[in-house]
Amino acid sequence: MTQSPSAASDSIIQWEAGGQMHSLRWHSEAGNAAPKRVMAVDDQIPADVAYKLACEGTGLLWQGDYQNARQLLQAMGRRIDQARERNDVKKAKHRAKDEKRAATAAAAGAAAAATPAETGPALAFHKHRHLQAQRARILGMLMLPLEAGFQMTMRRAPDVAAACSEAYGEQMGAQPFAISMRELLGLVGAHEWRKKGVEIAALNERIHPYYGVYSPVRGEYIDLVAQAPLPSTELAFDIGVGTGVLSALLLQRGVKRVVAVDQDPRALACARDNLQRMKLLNKVELLEGDLFPPGKAPLIVCNPPWLPVRPSSPIEHAIYDPDSRMLLGFLNGLAEHLTPQGEGWLVMSDFAEHLGLRPRGMLQEAIAQAGLQVAGRHDIKPRHGKAADPDDPLHAARSAETTTLWRLKISK
Numbered sequence: 001m002t003q004s005p006s007a008a009s010d011s012i013i014q015w016e017a018g019g020q021m022h023s024l025r026w027h028s029e030a031g032n033a034a035p036k037r038v039m040a041v042d043d044q045i046p047a048d049v050a051y052k053l054a055c056e057g058t059g060l061l062w063q064g065d066y067q068n069a070r071q072l073l074q075a076m077g078r079r080i081d082q083a084r085e086r087n088d089v090k091k092a093k094h095r096a097k098d099e100k101r102a103a104t105a106a107a108a109g110a111a112a113a114a115t116p117a118e119t120g121p122a123l124a125f126h127k128h129r130h131l132q133a134q135r136a137r138i139l140g141m142l143m144l145p146l147e148a149g150f151q152m153t154m155r156r157a158p159d160v161a162a163a164c165s166e167a168y169g170e171q172m173g174a175q176p177f178a179i180s181m182r183e184l185l186g187l188v189g190a191h192e193w194r195k196k197g198v199e200i201a202a203l204n205e206r207i208h209p210y211y212g213v214y215s216p217v218r219g220e221y222i223d224l225v226a227q228a229p230l231p232s233t234e235l236a237f238d239i240g241v242g243t244g245v246l247s248a249l250l251l252q253r254g255v256k257r258v259v260a261v262d263q264d265p266r267a268l269a270c271a272r273d274n275l276q277r278m279k280l281l282n283k284v285e286l287l288e289g290d291l292f293p294p295g296k297a298p299l300i301v302c303n304p305p306w307l308p309v310r311p312s313s314p315i316e317h318a319i320y321d322p323d324s325r326m327l328l329g330f331l332n333g334l335a336e337h338l339t340p341q342g343e344g345w346l347v348m349s350d351f352a353e354h355l356g357l358r359p360r361g362m363l364q365e366a367i368a369q370a371g372l373q374v375a376g377r378h379d380i381k382p383r384h385g386k387a388a389d390p391d392d393p394l395h396a397a398r399s400a401e402t403t404t405l406w407r408l409k410i411s412k
């Protein structure tokens, strides 16, 4: 079954102020439940108190100056970092003690107490995600009230109406509601990216990503699709179209027609917008659906999410592929949708393998089991800043990562 990319959460929050109970609709695009306890707070609240309340799960409905709320959010973020640093120091001390004990035991002939699973890359990845989720939960407790029409009445508040209606749809603004300030800042950021766009060198164009749609900021995979030899220019299927970047590239390279599919209506709206800007929309059919469109094509391109991990919020469906559902669905359906001499182009990084999240060799095995063979592979190394940052918690896996375009054919 297709998992719905939009599973936002709506409910009611209640709080007491001036001896009266108040209530307001609560919305979370990330699908977070509303906090059970809510307090109205303003500029007077000390950051330590706000941080403590947020850690305990109390929602803080902001009634003060907007810019002060931003500062409070930053101050709460610093407290999360400080608490983590203290925790890391404590853990390092314990580790040093354990190592000393193990060394003494080893010297005395006992078995070494090494536990590689506790230090493996998969553990580092899960820990990293856990810490990110914890941070999101704590910071998500600072909430802002929006009036109808996505208006904010607090002092020094920016106009967020356009950003909100892009992310939530006009309808949502018919009534007042509260959201987390963190979510609001995220969609304001997405609105800026959408306006500005991402420069795609291989296209010589800018792609404008929508909120919640996979943004093609890692250009190297696009270069692979720009350079691989085309098996045909008659027709291509683009499975999981996202912003439309790969469809646009294939059309620019001379493919005459593209049928593009995505399960996320936001992605389809975004692809339509981008292809229209580039005057390519008349050559593309955009369909909402699960994996393949009907029929066969001589070229079928798919860039599925690269990590086989459960998304922790609906907007993560474009970056995580639970149980490799899209990857395996693509491989297993490919032979049925390719014309006899056709090629399936699978764009996939081996980051999951370096993290220990996908067994080495599983991809090649799945290719063979799907009745496919590899006609060629084109590799590229990541160019983004994190790949070269030794302080990144996932540095070992990032620095070893290779992105590959697998050219697949039906086995003879």
Ligand SMILES: C[S@@+](CC[C@H](N)C(=O)[O-])C[C@H]1O[C@@H](n2cnc3c(N)ncnc32)[C@H](O)[C@@H]1O
Pocket: 002, 005, 214, 215, 216, 239, 240, 241, 242, 243, 244, 245, 246, 261, 262, 263, 264, 267, 289, 290, 291, 303, 304, 305, 306, 317, 318, 319, 326
């Ligand atoms: C990693 S993004 C790639 C987007 C774009 N092709 C690119 O290369 O930038 C994967 C896309 O696949 C879509 N997707 C995920 N599962 C899908 C499915 N079963 N059927 C169709 N699209 C799917 C997601 O919504 C997302 O837009």
